[in-house]
Amino acid sequence: MWRGPVSDIDAAVAAARRAWAPWAGRALTERIEVLRAFSNTVRRDGDMLADLIAREAGKPLWEARTEVDAVVAKVDIAVGAYAERTGKKKLDAGVGASAALRHKPHGVMAVLGPYNFPAHLPNGHIVPALLAGNAVVFKPSEKTPATGEALIAALHRAGVPEDVAQCVIGGPEEGRALVAHPGIDGVLFTGSAQAGIAINRKLAANPGKIVALEMGGNNPIVVIDTPKLADAAALIVQSAFATAGQRCTAARRLIVVESVYDALMAELVPLARKLMVGHPLGEPQPFMGPVIDNDTADRLMESFVALLTAGGRPLLHMRRTMPDLPFLSPGIIDVSDVPERPDIELFGPLLQVIRVPDFDSAIAEANNTRFGLSASLIGGSPDDYGRFWANIRAGIINWNAPTNGASSKAPFGGIGLSGNHRPAAYYAADYCAYPVASTEMDQPRANVMVGVRP
Numbered sequence: 001m002w003r004g005p006v007s008d009i010d011a012a013v014a015a016a017r018r019a020w021a022p023w024a025g026r027a028l029t030e031r032i033e034v035l036r037a038f039s040n041t042v043r044r045d046g047d048m049l050a051d052l053i054a055r056e057a058g059k060p061l062w063e064a065r066t067e068v069d070a071v072v073a074k075v076d077i078a079v080g081a082y083a084e085r086t087g088k089k090k091l092d093a094g095v096g097a098s099a100a101l102r103h104k105p106h107g108v109m110a111v112l113g114p115y116n117f118p119a120h121l122p123n124g125h126i127v128p129a130l131l132a133g134n135a136v137v138f139k140p141s142e143k144t145p146a147t148g149e150a151l152i153a154a155l156h157r158a159g160v161p162e163d164v165a166q167c168v169i170g171g172p173e174e175g176r177a178l179v180a181h182p183g184i185d186g187v188l189f190t191g192s193a194q195a196g197i198a199i200n201r202k203l204a205a206n207p208g209k210i211v212a213l214e215m216g217g218n219n220p221i222v223v224i225d226t227p228k229l230a231d232a233a234a235l236i237v238q239s240a241f242a243t244a245g246q247r248c249t250a251a252r253r254l255i256v257v258e259s260v261y262d263a264l265m266a267e268l269v270p271l272a273r274k275l276m277v278g279h280p281l282g283e284p285q286p287f288m289g290p291v292i293d294n295d296t297a298d299r300l301m302e303s304f305v306a307l308l309t310a311g312g313r314p315l316l317h318m319r320r321t322m323p324d325l326p327f328l329s330p331g332i333i334d335v336s337d338v339p340e341r342p343d344i345e346l347f348g349p350l351l352q353v354i355r356v357p358d359f360d361s362a363i364a365e366a367n368n369t370r371f372g373l374s375a376s377l378i379g380g381s382p383d384d385y386g387r388f389w390a391n392i393r394a395g396i397i398n399w400n401a402p403t404n405g406a407s408s409k410a411p412f413g414g415i416g417l418s419g420n421h422r423p424a425a426y427y428a429a430d431y432c433a434y435p436v437a438s439t440e441m442d443q444p445r446a447n448v449m450v451g452v453r454p
């Protein structure tokens with residue numbers, strides 16, 4: 001039975017503390033059955049959830065439907081990952097002994113979610129956490145609370161006990177209170193590097209609490225020689241402008257070798273100009289909706305102007321397409337002559353272009369960031385890709401594919417300011433349970449001891 005938002009964090013954590021052990025004590029098969037029922041519930045009510053995501057997060061309905069599909073698919077993937085990466089294994093312990101590796105849940109996990117995938121990304125923490133036997137207290141983004149509540153309501157309808165999965169509503173202040181609460185055993189966070197660093201700092205004196213940080217990126221897409229420039233342009237547009245650029249894996253920096261620069265821009269700029277920006281529920285469906293709110297749109301416009309002022313050359317002006325509403329058209333700016341390019345994540349439809357003389361400079365420029373989430377190479381030979389892969393510092397490295405659209409069947413995370421080496425998606429199983437090694441005999445049997453007088 002859904003009882004609405006819990007605004008009292010102390011009460012939510014106390015209820016979760018009482019609830020997690022009985023949940024962990026259930027057979028794994030029972031937890032799997034309940035989570036499969038959740039997946040079926042979301043599939044059945046998918047249109048409603050997609051409509052809610054589209055209205056609340058502003059992504060077009062076609063895209064919100066793909067987010068719902070990812071929520072549905074997560075359960076089977078998590079069940080497979082739990083068995084493969086955690087679960088139970090017998091170990092070789094020699095004659096007459098047996099040894100086992102098993103995993104236990106941590107207890108109560110705080111889950112903090114972002115607004116850009118308000119269902120799929122928190123769900124990517126919540127499902128593996130519940131499967132492993134944890135209780136979760138989930139605080140969705142203050143910008144997408146209704147989607148967060150809907151996700152938890154679907155878990156309850158499927159049979160997850162109310163106190164095992166709870167939703168608390170609030171912003172950073174409530175997030176900080178949850179992180180600092182002595183009753184939680186871990187924090188599973190998806191959001192900005194700034195907030196992730198604050199959480200890490202807060203828990204630095206508590207090494208016993210598990211902290212998984214999935215943060216942003218300043219992701220490069222590098223183009224070297226390719227005869228397929230129209231396809232390259234399409235991959236760049238998808239990387240930079242899908243979800244109005246509000247993806248952690250979005251390409252922020254297009255790094256282009258001199259030899260293909262003019263021909264590539266001749267494909268890319270007209271294609272980006274043709275992208276439809278419009279109401280998420282509008283017909284025909286737009287390529288992209290608004291950014292999340294007016295403040296965000298204002299800040300992105302300010303960043304665009306700041307880059308222009310610093311020496312950037314506009315290839316496609318980013319514009320507010322409707323006064324007082326946060327619709328932005330895609331912007332492309334050549335920042336090759338900007339002396340000190342800021343290494344920050346501009347979380348919107350703004351692509352910075354950097355012209356370089358050759359492939360070595362392209363690799364150096366791609367690595368010229370404190371982040372390390374995703375990177376793509378477009379064009380080149382298998383040997384070029386081998387060099388790219390070997391030299392690029394990022395958790396996702398692709399060839400002739402977008403920087404975004406990562407698979408839930410692979411680990412998902414980055415290095416540097418992008419994460420803390422606890423990747424999510426398939427590897428979420430790892431941070432939702434801890435290993436326990438046991439040597440086990442059916443009765444006490446002393447070992448032969450050296451150095452004991454007869």
Ligand SMILES: NC(=O)c1ccc[n+]([C@@H]2O[C@H](COP(=O)([O-])OP(=O)(O)OC[C@H]3O[C@@H](n4cnc5c(N)ncnc54)[C@H](O)[C@@H]3O)[C@@H](O)[C@H]2O)c1
Nearest residue numbers: 114115140141171172175176191192195198214215216248
């Ligand atoms: N790596 C990934 O998997 C991934 C996925 C999606 C989004 N992101 C990143 O998320 C950001 C966009 O989302 P956002 O703006 O909602 O992020 P955000 O960091 O502003 O907020 C994320 C969540 O943390 C809470 N929060 C904020 N400050 C906090 C603090 N000091 N302590 C505790 N909780 C706090 C917020 O209320 C929200 O629930 C981008 O930087 C994007 O790259 C990363």
Ligand SMILES: O=CCC[C@H](NC(=O)CCC(=O)O)C(=O)O
Nearest residue numbers: 247248249404405406407408425
């Ligand atoms: O905004 C950040 C994530 C976007 C998305 N990544 C995933 O969906 C990872 C897979 C998972 O977590 O299951 C992307 O790369 O577009």
